Amino acid sequence: MSKLYADNKIFHFSDKLGDIAAGRVTAPVHVRLKPTNRCQHKCHYCCYRNSHLFLNERFNEADEIPTDKMREITADLVSTGVRAVTLSGGGEPLCYPGIEETIRVLTDGGVKLAVLTNGGLLKDDIAGLLAGRATWVRVSMDAADAESYARTRSVPVGEFGEVCDNIRAFTGMAGRKSVLGINFIITKDNSGDVLSFLEMAKGLGVDHVKVSNAIVSTEPSENTDYMAGFFDDVKRQIREADERLTDDTFAVIDKFHSDAESLVRDYDCCPMAQFLTVIAADQNLYTCQDKAYTTSGLLGSIKDSSFAGLWGSDALQARLKELNPSKECRHHCVAHGKNLSLHSYLEADQEHLDFV
Ligand code: SF4
Ligand code: SF4
Numbered sequence: 312m313s314k315l316y317a318d319n320k321i322f323h324f325s326d327k328l329g330d331i332a333a334g335r336v337t338a339p340v341h342v343r344l345k346p347t348n349r350c351q352h353k354c355h356y357c358c359y360r361n362s363h364l365f366l367n368e369r370f371n372e373a374d375e376i377p378t379d380k381m382r383e384i385t386a387d388l389v390s391t392g393v394r395a396v397t398l399s400g401g402g403e404p405l406c407y408p409g410i411e412e413t414i415r416v417l418t419d420g421g422v423k424l425a426v427l428t429n430g431g432l433l434k435d436d437i438a439g440l441l442a443g444r445a446t447w448v449r450v451s452m453d454a455a456d457a458e459s460y461a462r463t464r465s466v467p468v469g470e471f472g473e474v475c476d477n478i479r480a481f482t483g484m485a486g487r488k489s490v491l492g493i494n495f496i497i498t499k500d501n502s503g504d505v506l507s508f509l510e511m512a513k514g515l516g517v518d519h520v521k522v523s524n525a526i527v528s529t530e531p532s533e534n535t536d537y538m539a540g541f542f543d544d545v546k547r548q549i550r551e552a553d554e555r556l557t558d559d560t561f562a563v564i565d566k567f568h569s570d571a572e573s574l575v576r577d578y579d580c581c582p583m584a585q586f587l588t589v590i591a592a593d594q595n596l597y598t599c600q601d602k603a604y605t606t607s608g609l610l611g612s613i614k615d616s617s618f619a620g621l622w623g624s625d626a627l628q629a630r631l632k633e634l635n636p637s638k639e640c641r642h643h644c645v646a647h648g649k650n651l652s653l654h655s656y657l658e659a660d661q662e663h664l665d666f667v
Contacts (some may be wrong), residue, residue: 315447315490315519316564319652322584331585332657336628338391341587343399346407347375348592350400352429352510353465356498356525359401359604360513366432372402374592378409380613385413385620389420395446397425399600401592405432411440418444425474427451427494428476429464438481447490449521450478452495454501455508463500480662482516490518498525502541505548509556509563519562522549523544529642542569546591576636576644582653583646584631588622596621597647598634607639 321340322328348371353360359370376384388396396417396635405428406415414437418424423446430450433441441448452474454460460471482491493512497505505522512520513626522545527537538545545567553563556635581598591604594614602608608631611621621627636650644650 315492316566317519318648321583321649321653322335322656324586327586328656329583331653336623338393338622339586340393341387341395341397342393343397343589343603344388344404344413344587345401345591345603346373346381346400346410346413346594347403348401349375349406350429351403351431351466351469352403354455354463355465356463356527357494358526367604369593369595370401371593374401374594375407376590376592376594378412380594381413384415384613384618385416385420391622393422395423395425397427399427401603403429403432405437411437414440414444415658419448422463425449430464430477431470433474433477438477441480442481442484442487442489442511445493448481449492449494450474450517451494451496452508453496453498454524455504455511458503459504463498467624475511478515478517482518487498491516492564493517493520495520495522496525497522497538497541497545498527499537501543501547504581505545506552509548509552510633513561514558517561519564521566522649523566524568526643528628531574531643536572538569546632554578557628574641576640576647576650578650578654579637580632580633581636581646581650582657583650584634586649587646590618596627598631601642601644601646602640 327337327340331474346361359367402428404410414424424444425447426441426445427449432449433448453463454471457468461468464470476490481487495508509520524534524538525535526630527566528534549563549565549567557563584598587599588602589603590613591597593604595612596610597603597605597608598610599608608637611627
């Protein structure tokens with residue numbers, strides 16, 4: 312079975328790898344686009360809304376990309392040859408007033424589209440549009456019952472049922488092309504409910520559930536300590552669910568881990584930043600999702616210039632060259648493994664390549 316979450320997708324882009332090796336500036340393969348910072352939920356673990364959790368000093372909940380600016384951005388993403396766009400937060404992307412047009416322009420232009428959503432607005436016309444046009448949609452959830460869901464997200468108790476109804480309607484849509492997954496985020500409050508949640512999710516008709524950790528601290532060892540009391544039990548439930556529930560229609564994807572991530576970044580540049588970049592709701596470009604809304608991740612503003620103009624500018628490329636992960640990225644980095652692979656690839660001695 313092919314893997315949706317395969318680690319080294321980057322090596323399928325030989326042209327881009329050649330461009331990076333030769334120092335040529337070409338469009339990123341994948342852009343994370345954050346249309347708005349508004350959200351109708353208030354999750355207690357939201358990394359953008361908890362200043363003690365992450366570096367997010369530039370985050371402003373009121374920021375939103377003006378719709379005219381979004382037209383310019385989406386036209387640029389199509390014309391520069393960006394391959395895929397993931398709409399994500401900041402806030403809830405389906406809250407964005409220009410969301411339908413954004414989806415249409417990107418997919419009509421041949422850009423593959425994905426959406427990370429809390430699922431509350433995944434209904435009506437927008438659900439139909441995404442079911443037919445998105446490559447995948449992933450709903451984030453963190454509770455197996457209405458009361459816990461309402462507590463975790465500060466939403467009315469009825470919201471859980473509505474999100475479940477939206478998911479059921481989406482998965483049952485005739486002609487659905489989009490994969491629908493759930494990201495189940497484990498906290499100490501829901502750690503006993505993993506198996507029951509996975510059973511319920513399969514009943515909703517989703518294609519898979521990714522089980523992952525809530526990040527409670529910027530210090531990796533504190534995350535490990537947080538999970539110590541329930542780690543083994545969660546793993547047991549994931550194993551049991553995998554044995555009982557996995558079949559041709561449903562998969563359990565285990566991304567729940569306890570290993571304290573090493574903060575050593577033994578390299579002085581970030582080739583992954585040429586593959587993926589972030590356009591945020593404050594109309595700034597950032598190096599990656601871990602540095603979104605941080606000063607150290609800021610690449611420049613597109614308020615008064617276009618995405619294409621800024622990406623190809625000497626100033627932005629100079630900033631990317633000067634960014635030194637060994638000094639500036641001593642925090643969680645989702646791309647660390649990919650950067651290690653890329654450095655190994657780029658540093659291979661050309662005269663010795665044939666001795667595989
Ligand atoms: S739904 Fe997402 S963006 Fe909204 S508060 Fe929760 S984690 Fe944050
Ligand atoms: S956090 Fe990781 S992906 Fe982001 S700029 Fe640093 S090394 Fe690159």
